[in-house]
Amino acid sequence: MKDIQTVSTSWTDLTRDSAVYLLFTFSAIKVSQFIYTCFQSSEMSSFSMETHPEALRRERILSSKLYFNVPESKVSIIYSSAYDISFMGIEKLHPFDSTKWRRVCKFLVSDGFLEEKSIVEPLEASNSDLLVVHSLNYLNSLKSSATVARITEVPPVALFPNFLVQQKVLRPFRKQVGGTILAAKLAVERGWAINVGGGFHHCTAERGGGFCAFADISLCIHFAFLRLSISRVMIIDLDAHQGNGHETDLGDDSRVYILDMYNPEIYPYDYSARRFIDQKVEVMSGTSTDEYLRKLDKALEVAFRNFQPELVVYNAGTDILDGDPLGLLKISPDGITSRDEKVFRCAREREIPVVMLTSGGYMKSNARVIADSIENLSRQGLINTQLDSTST
Numbered sequence: 198m199k200d201i202q203t204v205s206t207s208w209t210d211l212t213r214d215s216a217v218y219l220l221f222t223f224s225a226i227k228v229s230q231f232i233y234t235c236f237q238s239s240e241m242s243s244f245s246m247e248t249h250p251e252a253l254r255r256e257r258i259l260s261s262k263l264y265f266n267v268p269e270s271k272v273s274i275i276y277s278s279a280y281d282i283s284f285m286g287i288e289k290l291h292p293f294d295s296t297k298w299r300r301v302c303k304f305l306v307s308d309g310f311l312e313e314k315s316i317v318e319p320l321e322a323s324n325s326d327l328l329v330v331h332s333l334n335y336l337n338s339l340k341s342s343a344t345v346a347r348i349t350e351v352p353p354v355a356l357f358p359n360f361l362v363q364q365k366v367l368r369p370f371r372k373q374v375g376g377t378i379l380a381a382k383l384a385v386e387r388g389w390a391i392n393v394g395g396g397f398h399h400c401t402a403e404r405g406g407g408f409c410a411f412a413d414i415s416l417c418i419h420f421a422f423l424r425l426s427i428s429r430v431m432i433i434d435l436d437a438h439q440g441n442g443h444e445t446d447l448g449d450d451s452r453v454y455i456l457d458m459y460n461p462e463i464y465p466y467d468y469s470a471r472r473f474i475d476q477k478v479e480v481m482s483g484t485s486t487d488e489y490l491r492k493l494d495k496a497l498e499v500a501f502r503n504f505q506p507e508l509v510v511y512n513a514g515t516d517i518l519d520g521d522p523l524g525l526l527k528i529s530p531d532g533i534t535s536r537d538e539k540v541f542r543c544a545r546e547r548e549i550p551v552v553m554l555t556s557g558g559y560m561k562s563n564a565r566v567i568a569d570s571i572e573n574l575s576r577q578g579l580i581n582t583q584l585d586s587t588s589t
């Protein structure tokens with residue numbers, strides 16, 4: 198009996214121990230499930246916050262320092278000595294005049310159209326600013342000097358340590374990007390702005406090329422959408438080359454209208470990007486000034502009839518100039534002055550803010566042509582580069 202009782206007691210103990218064990222195990226599983234769920238949901242929420250591209254883009258644009266207030270003592274001409282590229286002399290291996298930007302401003306100052314102290318110096322676009330359009334993968338790819346060598350088309354750049362390439366090549370580009378972005382803010386405030394630089398119209402969010410490492414036009418427009426409450430932008434791209442960068446990035450955005458007048462017989466032969474051009478005007482090698490300006494008149498008329506922009510971004514490359522080894526067109530210096538005047542007249546008469554970027558055209562003669570054209574815009578009263586004595 199005792200034995201039976203002992204067995205019975207042991208059995209009861211065993212059952213109780215098992216129940217406690219099972220209860221403990223069950224509770225432990227439930228608690229760990231709860232902790233896991235909590236952890237997972239918090240991770241998911243921060244994950245979705247971090248990866249939602251629109252939310253992140255918005256946050257980056259709103260926290261950017263590139264849109265600073267420009268005092269009235271400055272005119273809407275943007276430039277920095279940091280724009281110019283000097284790389285221990287190897288920049289001379291490139292057919293480009295890598296100090297074009299400085300020389301344009303020098304002419305404007307020496308001709309009495311501009312005071313050096315009234316030029317606006319932009320900030321350099323940070324990584325966060327560039328990520329508004331570019332992917333991290335793309336920005337990381339620039340940590341390879343070989344990639345930068347391909348983009349700038351200067352093979353020896355591949356041989357230099359990347360920190361030097363960042364400092365000597367990419368920093369000037371970042372500064373010019375800062376200038377293009379700021380130009381839209383200034384244009385909206387004052388009617389017009391000229392970035393004496395920028396216009397890197399071959400670079401897309403994911404790929405640089407043709408001397409264009411950052412997509413300043415796409416960036417400028419995304420900033421304008423959000424910070425300036427702009428909802429319709431017209432890109433007028435009159436560089437000799439097709440603007441495949443902004444076309445790829447913005448071509449399917451109904452808020453953007455693209456007029457591109459380019460030579461289809463030269464780089465970049467980007468047929469898929471051509472599908473995104475709203476108004477395509479192809480000008481073949483050897484096109485004369487008269488023919489070019491006739492086509493431009495018609496194109497501008499159609500563009501402004503079809504689309505009413507709140508901002509015009511004018512990519513005013515001067516590689517259409519007669520003798521340019523890349524553009525292969527035959528437009529005279531006066532033809533370029535007329536071209537710029539026509540675009541500014543179209544925008545200013547309709548009271549549409551206009552941003553001008555100097556883009557391609559890197560022969561030694563281009564700086565003089567650009568300066569002459571800006572001086573003509575000033576003489577025509579389409580821009581005002583002289584400050585009133587009351588505003589200084």
Ligand SMILES: [Zn+2]
Nearest residue numbers: 436437438557
């Ligand atoms: Zn070009």
